[in-house]
Every structure is written in C-alpha cells, then in structure tokens.
Amino acid sequence: MKRTKAWEEYYKKWKEDHPDYYRNYTKQWKADHPDEVKIQVRKRWIKLQGGAQRRDTLIKTAVMTFYGGGECACVRCGFSDLRALCLDHIRNNGSSDRKNRTTGSIGIGLYSRLQKEGLPRGEYQTLCANCNTVKQQEHLERVRLAKILSLQKDIASWEVKKFKSIKRKLGRHKRT
Numbered sequence: 001m002k003r004t005k006a007w008e009e010y011y012k013k014w015k016e017d018h019p020d021y022y023r024n025y026t027k028q029w030k031a032d033h034p035d036e037v038k039i040q041v042r043k044r045w046i047k048l049q050g051g052a053q054r055r056d057t058l059i060k061t062a063v064m065t066f067y068g069g070g071e072c073a074c075v076r077c078g079f080s081d082l083r084a085l086c087l088d089h090i091r092n093n094g095s096s097d098r099k100n101r102t103t104g105s106i107g108i109g110l111y112s113r114l115q116k117e118g119l120p121r122g123e124y125q126t127l128c129a130n131c132n133t134v135k136q137q138e139h140l141e142r143v144r145l146a147k148i149l150s151l152q153k154d155i156a157s158w159e160v161k162k163f164k165s166i167k168r169k170l171g172r173h174k175r176t
C-alpha cells in the first residue's frame, strides 16, 4: 500500500486512539512464541557484544595513540600489541588517583573519561605491561632507598645527640 500523507495522518490518529493495541499485541505474541523470544534475546546480546567490543577497541586505540605520542605503542620500547598496552601515571600517583574516583579510573571507563575530558596532557603515557611493571619496580626501589637514607640520617643525628650528652656529663664530672 502506498503511504500517502492522508493515510499517515489517519494511522497516527488511530495509534493515538488505541494506545495499548501494539503493547498488548507484542505481549501476546511474546507469550505465544517463547522460543522465538529466547532466540531473539540471544541474537541481540551477541550483536551488542560485537558492537561494544568494536567501540571499546576504537576508543582504546585512539587514547593509546595519543598518549603514545602519535603511535599506538609503548613509549619506552615500542611494543604495539593493543592487548598488552596500558596507561601509566607518569608521576606514579595511580593508586591515590584511583582512590579519589568511583568511576573512570581503570580500563575502558578510564579511556572514555579521558576522551570526554579532551585528552589532557602531562598526566599519562602509554606503556606496555612489561615496561609498566619495570617502572613500578624502579619507583618502589627509589622509595625504599629514600626510606633507608632518611632512617640512616635519623640514626646518625640520634648518635650525635647521645655523644654530646655523654661529653656534657663527662665535662661536669671533671669540674666537680
């Protein structure tokens, strides 16, 4: 049937006069065809999965390329398999950043948030899983060394104090 303007208007009015017709029809059809409904739900789920995965891959590729300095690869070693690339907090403040946020701190949530925020510069860089682990170890090693140095300083100043007090006591002893 050719859909003329008059027909469209008539049909629109008819739908307005029978608001529950399609809802009831669909409900009835679903009740009569339980197997078809199950298959449709599964098909839709599979279709959505494919779409979501493609979308996630596109977002991740764009974000990794930006923070990889124009290449979708690790800035340290050049490794370029997207599956093993991650975003590194340049200043090693990842854990405190994650604590302050309820969403958008890891994985695709993080990549989407950064994209929405217009890819801010200076905070992140693209690293592969290996280089990320090595960088974390280097950071921990620096933290450990700094702690050892500060403890050694504490011990040294405590020993100086102790030495001075012994000297004072000895001096007093001499005078008497």
Ligand SMILES: [Zn+2]
Binding pocket: 074, 075, 076, 077, 078, 079, 127, 128, 129, 130, 131, 132
């Ligand atoms: Zn690397």
